[in-house]
Amino acid sequence: MTAWYAAVDLGASNVKAVIGDSDGTVVSRAGRRTPHGPDGDAVVDAMVAATQEALSDADVTAEEIVRCGVGSIGPLDKAAGELGRSANLGPNVDRVPLADPLADLLDADVTVVNDANAGVIGERFYADRSPDDMAYLTISSGIGAGVAVDGRVLSGWDGNAAEVGHFTVDAGGLTCGCGADGHWEAYCSGTNIPQHARYVHETEDVPTGLPLDEIDAKDVFAADDEDPLAGRVIERVQAYNAAGVADLVHAYAPLVVYVGGAVARNNPEQVVEPVRERLPELVMTNVPEVRLTTLGDEAVVRGALAAAITASDSSRRR
Ligand SMILES: [Zn+2]
Structure with missing residues (x-):
């Protein structure tokens, strides 16, 4: 009899659900846009609906699910299995229970991890070779990392360890969303690249043809070769990304850094490659390999699936 697992990725833009077996093979997928209000119940409804659809497409019943994993944006309250007030879900969404509604739906235990930790759990589970010391870095609407040190994924007492996106790279500089x-x-996430462009335009007086009040990060990357301001901003983004990864390397000594998140995946030559090139100059310890994620836009949901599978393995061993 196949042991089935469910997994959910709660992101700022999308909710994804998958059903998979104990090898991590995904047999069905479903998704919803993440509701930004009117309240947390709408978010719970979207997670439950996506999970039900994935079950039904897989022809698997809720009773057949051994365990469920959830990879979620933060801030998490791990003990309660809840997402705390997140700036990414709009002003009216307070707390979102993650574990209880899925435990009720599936009558199974639920493992909740933050999205970046799901990333590193997934990369370790699915990689051909997975060192005990590695990191998953996501450069998306925010920046975060999941880190494994000595074979253990660092969680921290509240599940928010390795908040590398809030490393200080420019003391006293641009204000971060936090x-x-x-x-x-504040300089390099998809959400903040436009404010970075406006800042450079004001402080360095670089000319531009871009409509600075209306641009998004995609426009800046696309104009890299043609627009002087875009070129300058991308150059600065590359310098800060390299500095941030160097700090991560000095803090956690990974042998491999996998990079995911939409900003990195959509612009690997402007985001990942420059980090790889600059790291040797910046790092005084071992220089890790820097690779684009192997799991594409499913790094978090497949990581959540891997978290469910490995959690149930370890509970069986006990
Ligand atoms: Zn911050």
Whole structure:
């Protein structure tokens, strides 16, 4: 009899659900846009509906699910299995219960991890060769990392260890979404590249043909070769990305850094390759391999699936 597992990725834009077997083979997928209001119940409904659809497409019943994994945006309350108030879900969404609604639906235990930790769990599970010391870095609407050190994925008491997006790369510089100044994410995340462009336009007086009040990160990457301001911003993004990864390397000593997230996946030559090139100059310890994620846009949901599979293995061993 096949042991089936369910997994959910709750992202700022999309909810994804998959059903897979104990080898991590995904047999069905379903998704929804992530509702930004009116309240947390709408988000729960979307997760439950996507999971039900994935079950039904797989022809698997809720009773056949051994365990469920959830990879979610933060901030998490691990003990409660909840997502706390997230700036990414709009002003009216307070707390979102993650574990309880899925446990009720599936009558199974639910493992909740933050999205970047899901990434590193997935890369370790699916890789041909998975070192005990490695990191998964996501460069998306935000920047975050999941890190394995000595074979253990660092979680921290509240599940928010390795918040590398809030490494200070420019003391006193641009204000981050968290309210503090000079954080990596304030310069290089998809959400913040437009404010970075406006900042460079004001402080360095670089000319531009871009409509600075209306651009998104995609426009800046696309104009890299033609527009002087875009070129300058991408150059600075590359420098800050390299600095951020160097800090990550000095903190956690990974042998491999996998890079995922939409900003990295959509622009690997402008985001991943320059980090690889610059790292040797910046790092005083071992220089890790830097690779684009092997799991594409499913790094988090497949990581959540791997988290469910490995959690049930370890509970069986006990
Ligand atoms: Zn910050």
